[in-house]
Amino acid sequence: MSSSDKEDIRTDPGAWLHFAGVAGSGMSGLAQFHALAGGPTTGSDRAFDHGERQDIRSSLGDLGIGILPQDGSFLDAAEPGGHCAGRTCAAVVVSTAVENRVPDIAAAREHGIPILHRSELLARYVATHRTIAVSGTSGKSTVTAMVFTILRACGKDPGLLTGGPVAELVNDGRIGNAWASGTKGPDIPESYLVIEADESDGSLVRYHPWSGVILNLGLDHKTPEEVMVMFQTFKDNVCGPLVVGADANLASLTDDAEVFGIGEGDRPGTWARDVSLRPDGSDFMVEGVTFNLPVPGLYNVANAAAAIAACRSCGISLAQMVPALAGFAGVSRRFERVGEAAGVEVIDDFAHNPDKIAAALAAAHVRLSEAGGRILAVFQPHGFGPTRFLREALVQSFAANLDTDDVLWLPEIFFAGGTVTRDISSADLVDDIHGHGRDARFLAARDKLPAAVAAEARPGDLVLVMGARDPSLTDFCRTILVELEN
Numbered sequence: 037m038s039s040s041d042k043e044d045i046r047t048d049p050g051a052w053l054h055f056a057g058v059a060g061s062g063m064s065g066l067a068q069f070h071a072l073a074g075g076p077t078t079g080s081d082r083a084f085d086h087g088e089r090q091d092i093r094s095s096l097g098d099l100g101i102g103i104l105p106q107d108g109s110f111l112d113a114a115e116p117g118g119h120c121a122g123r124t125c126a127a128v129v130v131s132t133a134v135e136n137r138v139p140d141i142a143a144a145r146e147h148g149i150p151i152l153h154r155s156e157l158l159a160r161y162v163a164t165h166r167t168i169a170v171s172g173t174s175g176k177s178t179v180t181a182m183v184f185t186i187l188r189a190c191g192k193d194p195g196l197l198t199g200g201p202v203a204e205l206v207n208d209g210r211i212g213n214a215w216a217s218g219t220k221g222p223d224i225p226e227s228y229l230v231i232e233a234d235e236s237d238g239s240l241v242r243y244h245p246w247s248g249v250i251l252n253l254g255l256d257h258k259t260p261e262e263v264m265v266m267f268q269t270f271k272d273n274v275c276g277p278l279v280v281g282a283d284a285n286l287a288s289l290t291d292d293a294e295v296f297g298i299g300e301g302d303r304p305g306t307w308a309r310d311v312s313l314r315p316d317g318s319d320f321m322v323e324g325v326t327f328n329l330p331v332p333g334l335y336n337v338a339n340a341a342a343a344i345a346a347c348r349s350c351g352i353s354l355a356q357m358v359p360a361l362a363g364f365a366g367v368s369r370r371f372e373r374v375g376e377a378a379g380v381e382v383i384d385d386f387a388h389n390p391d392k393i394a395a396a397l398a399a400a401h402v403r404l405s406e407a408g409g410r411i412l413a414v415f416q417p418h419g420f421g422p423t424r425f426l427r428e429a430l431v432q433s434f435a436a437n438l439d440t441d442d443v444l445w446l447p448e449i450f451f452a453g454g455t456v457t458r459d460i461s462s463a464d465l466v467d468d469i470h471g472h473g474r475d476a477r478f479l480a481a482r483d484k485l486p487a488a489v490a491a492e493a494r495p496g497d498l499v500l501v502m503g504a505r506d507p508s509l510t511d512f513c514r515t516i517l518v519e520l521e522n
Contacts, residue, residue, distance in 0.1 A: 050074070050075060050076070051075060051076070051126035051127070052075070052076040052077070052078070052114075052120045052123045052124065052125050052126055053067075053070055053075060053076070053077055053078075053125075053126060053127055053128075053129055053157075054077075054078045054079065054080070054104075054110050054113075054125055054127070054128045054129065054140065054144075055067040055077070055078070055079040055080075055128075055129045056079070056080055056081075056106065056128055056129070056130050056134050056138055056140040056141060057080075057081055057082075057130060057131055057133060057134040057138075058079030058080060058081050058096065058101070058103070059081035059083045059084060059089050059092050059093070060081075060131055060133060061199045061200075061213055062131055062154055062158075062199060062234075063079075063129070063131050063154055064079075064092060064096065064211060064213065064214070065197045065198065065199075065211075065213040065214035066129065066154055066157055066158065066197065066214070067079050067096065067101055067129075068096070068099055068101075068211065068213075068214035068216075069161065069195065069197055069214045069215075069216050070157075071096075071099045071100055071101050072099065072214070072215070072216035073216050076119075076120045076123055077099075077100070077101045077102070078101065078102040078103070078104055078110055078113050078119055078120060079096060079101055079102070079103055079104070080103070080104045080105060080106035080107075080110060080140055081093075081103075081106060082106050082138075084103060084106075085105055085106055085107075089507065092211060095209075095210065095211045096211075102118075102119030102120065104119075106138065106139060106140055107139050107140075108139030108140055108142060108143035109143075110125070110128075110140055110143065111125060111143065111147065113125075125144075125149050126149075126150070127149065127150045127151065127152045128140060128141065128144040128149055128150070128151050128152070129151075129152050129153075129154055129157055130151060130152070130153060130154065131153070131154045132153070132237050133452075153239075154239075155237070155239030155242050155243075156242070158197060158231065158239070158242075158243070159242045159243055159244075161195075161197065161229060161231075162229070162231060162243045162244065162245050163244060165195060165227050165228065165229035165246075166227060166228050166229070166246045166247075167228075167229045167230075167231060167243070167245040167246050167247070168183055168228070168229070168230045168231070168245065168246065168247045168248075168249065168346055168350075169231050169232075169233040169240070169243050169245035169247070169248050169249065169270075169274075170183065170230070170231070170232055170233060170249040170251070170342075170346075171232075171233040171234075171235055171240050171248070171249065171250050171251065171267065171270060172235075172249070172250055172251025172252045172253070172281070173235065173251075173252055173253055173254045173255070173256040173263065173389065173391065174251065174252055174254060174256075174335070174389065174391045174392050174395070175251045175252065175335065175338070175339045175342070176198075176199070176232045176233070176234075176251065177198055177199050177200030177232055177367050177370065177386075178200070178331075178336065178339045178366075178367050178370055179249060179251060179339045179342045179343050179346075180196070180198045180200075180230050180231065180232045181198065181200065181202040181203075181364075181366075181367045182339060182340060182342075182343035182361065182364060183230045183249075183343045183346050183347060184196045184198075184202060184215070184230045185202070185204065185360055185361070185363070185364050185365075186343060186344075186347045186352065186356075186357050186360040186361065187228055187230065187347065187350065187352075188360075189356075189359065189360035189363070190347075190352050190356050190357075190360065192228050192350065192352075193217050193227075193228070194215075194217065194228035194229060194230050195214075195215055195216050195217045195227065195228065195229040195230070196213075196214055196215040196229070196230050196231075197213070197214055197229065197230075197231045197232070198213050198214075198230070198231065198232040199213060199232050199234070200213065200232075200367040200368055200369065200370060200386065201213050201367065201368040202365075202367055202368075203365035203366045203367060203368065204365045206368060207365065212368065217229075228350070231243075231245070233245075233248075233270065235256075235257070235258070235263050235266050235267070236256065236257040236258070238266060240266060240270050241266050241269040241270060241273070243270070243273060244273045244274075244275060245273070245274055245275065246274075246275050246276045246277075247274065247276050247277045247278070247279070247346060247349055247350075248270060248271065248273075248274035248277075248278050248279070249278075249279040249280075249342055249345075249346050250267055250270065250271070250278075250279070250280045250281065250286060250289060251281050251283075251338075251339075251342055252281050252283045252285070252286070252391070253267065253283055253285035253286055254285075254389065254390065254391040255389060255390055255391070255426060255429050256389040256391075256426075257422065257425075260285060264285070264288075267286070267289060268288075268289065271289055271293075276349070277294065277346075277349035278292065278293040278294065279293060279294045279295075279296060279306075279342060279345045279346050279349070280293040280294070280295055280296075281295070281296060281297060281338070281342065282295050282296065282297030282298075282301060282305070294306065294345050294348070294349070295345075296308075296338075296341040296342050296344070296345040297338065297341060298311060298320075298334070298337055298338055298341065305345070306322060306341050306342075306344050306345035306348065307322065307341070308320040308321070308322055308327075308337050308338070308340065308341040309321050309322070311334065311337055313332070313333075313334060313337075313402050314332070314402075315332060315402060315403045315404075315405060315406060316330065316332055316403075317329050317330045317331060317332055318332065318333075318334070318336065318337050320337050320340075322341070322344060322354055323354060325354040325355060325358065326358070327340065327344075327357075327358055327361055327362070328358075328361070328362045329361055329362070329364065330362065330363075330364060330365075330366075331364060331366050331370075331371065332371060332399045332402060332403060333371060333395060333396075333398065333399030333402070334395075334398065334399075335395035335398075335399070336399075340361055343361075344357055344361075368510075369384050369385060369386040369509070369510065370385065370386055371383055371385050371396060371399055372384045372385070374510070374513040374514060374517060375514075375517045376517075377517050377518075377520035377521040378493070378495065378520045378521065379494075379495030379496060379497075380409075380412075380493045380494075380495065380496075380497050380498070380499060380520050381403075381498050381499070382498075382499045382501070382513050382516055382517050382520070383400065383403075383498060383499065383500045383501065383513075384501050384509065384510050384513045385500060385501065385502050386502075386503075386504050387415075387502040387503075387504075388417075388418060388502065388503055388504035388505075389426065389429075390426065390429040390430055390432065390433035391433075392502075393415070393430070393433045393434065393437065393502060394433050394436065394437045396500060396502060397411065397413070397434075397437040397438065397500070398437060400413075400498055400500050401439070403498055404496075404498055407496040407498075408496060409494070409495070409496030409497040409498060410439070410441050410442050410443065410496075410497045410498075411438065411439070411442040411443075411497075411498055411500055412442070412443050412445075412489055412492060412493055412497050412498065412499045412500070413438070413442065413443070413444045413445070413499075413500045413501075413502065414444075414445045414446075414447070414485060414489065414499070414500070414501045414502065414503075415434075415444065415445075415446055415502045415503060416446070416447050416449075416450050416482070416501075416502070416503035416506060416509065417430070417446065417449045417450065417462055417465070417503070418449065418450040418452070418503060418504050418505040418506065419449065419450070419451070419452070419456075419505070420449055420451065420456045420457065420458050420459070420460055421456060421457075423449050423460055423462075423465070424459070424460045427460065427464070427465060427468070428468075430465060431465060431468040431469055431472070434469050434472075434474060434476070435469060435472035435473075435474055438474045438475075440473065440474070440475075441475075442474070442475065443475045443477065443492055444469065444474065444475065444476045444477065445476075445477045445478075445479055445485055445488065445489065446462040446463075446465060446466055446476065446477070446478055446479075447462060447479060447480060447481070447482035447485060448461065448462050448480045448481075448482070449461065449462055450503065450505060450506045452505060452506075461478075462478055462480070463478040463480075466478040482512065485512075485516075486512070486515045486516045486518070486519040487519050489516055489519070490516065490519035490520045490522070493520060499513075499516055499520075501513050501516070
């Protein structure tokens with residue numbers, strides 16, 4: 037199929053699209069967006085076939101998305117009485133995580149149905165909206181949510197496609213990672229869309245947004261040198277305003293950009309000054325306007341400065357943004373309070389790279405500044421390759437940001453499947469962290485950890501669970517609460 041034919045598919049909001057692997061965060065968002073815009077939508081996922089992630093399955097079904105077995109039979113939905121009766125499937129949408137041997141892909145190839153990577157479909161949405169694309173190695177989901185919250189509160193009626201569920205949408209009964217504009221068609225340029233542009237799979241270079249945000253550059257999935265090449269291409273693709281963080285690693289990208297950061301700054305830009313951190317949030321000023329932010333951590337002040345800079349380009353005044361950010365409800369698994377039992381608070385966080393871990397631990401220390409307790413941290417590394425790549429930096433991050441009386445547990449590395457070399461263990465990281473004088477403990481079986489954490493905890497402590505990719509971590513936090521109650 038030619039690129040022009042694929043473009044016809046992507047620009048037809050009435051086309052039937054089938055999403056293989058629809059339970060994934062990026063895929064579920066795209067499926068919701070297509071369905072909310074009125075497009076016929078079906079999806080499959082092996083997690084659903086195994087009886088897992090039923091909450092997501094139910095939420096997708098509530099939007100009219102047909103959930104089908106992932107066995108190659110999705111074309112039966114075109115039969116009389118099927119979910120897309122009388123229609124022809126225009127394309128099967130897949131992510132990098134969906135392997136070629138998945139039956140739906142084989143069926144699509146057998147019947148000549150185009151296969152689109154999720155980034156190709158997202159590129160279509162980016163091109164047909166006034167899109168603000170947020171990139172960076174840390175903070176993308178939170179800044180995307182903040183920009184969406186501000187635009188929504190100021191009557192811009194934006195769309196949203198992101199990785200981390202936005203709490204204000206979750207509180208309305210949604211999955212929370214997607215929203216479609218209710219008042220403007222998908223092909224009207226004035227219709228705002230806020231997206232998270234991912235560098236981990238290189239897909240951000242495919243987007244040509246109206247406005248771009250580059251937050252920071254640290255060590256995550258790829259080397260900083262590799263990511264910088266992508267950021268330069270992303271910058272060149274931005275059609276209008278560009279916002280770049282005051283990160284020394286991003287200095288070469290700041291020409292003709294709106295710079296943001298914390299402090300006085302050495303050039304005009306959006307600078308958060310007079311910062312005051314609280315256990316539950318912060319106060320700061322931008323050009324004499326006072327902001328109150330209800331999510332903790334100095335890193336969230338930087339995130340808010342980025343969102344403010346991006347929204348100024350949309351013609352929104354600082355005064356208009358104040359109440360919007362004051363009502364910001366956060367993002368799922370971003371320093372999210374799960375509960376408290378026996379005087380011990382439990383926090384769930386997505387932190388998985390060295391910078392995010394450092395930020396989460398710093399926020400936890402501020403949270404404990406009044407109680408005087410310890411951090412009882414649990415970190416679950418994900419993937420043998422990423423753990424091997426980040427090993428030294430992860431060890432240094434924990435060594436620098438844990439106090440000597442804090443405790444850190446690591447279960448074995450979370451493995452989602454595939455063929456990899458398993459030549460590293462969480463036990464290796466524990467040994468390295470021990471060498472820096474920190475209390476790190478290896479307990480391979482994660483189901484043994486809640487009891488171990490509860491046995492160690494005392495009133496005033498804070499349990500901080502960190503890790504990515506594993507959707508069961510929030511339930512794991514709840515299990516720790518149950519152990520604390522007992």
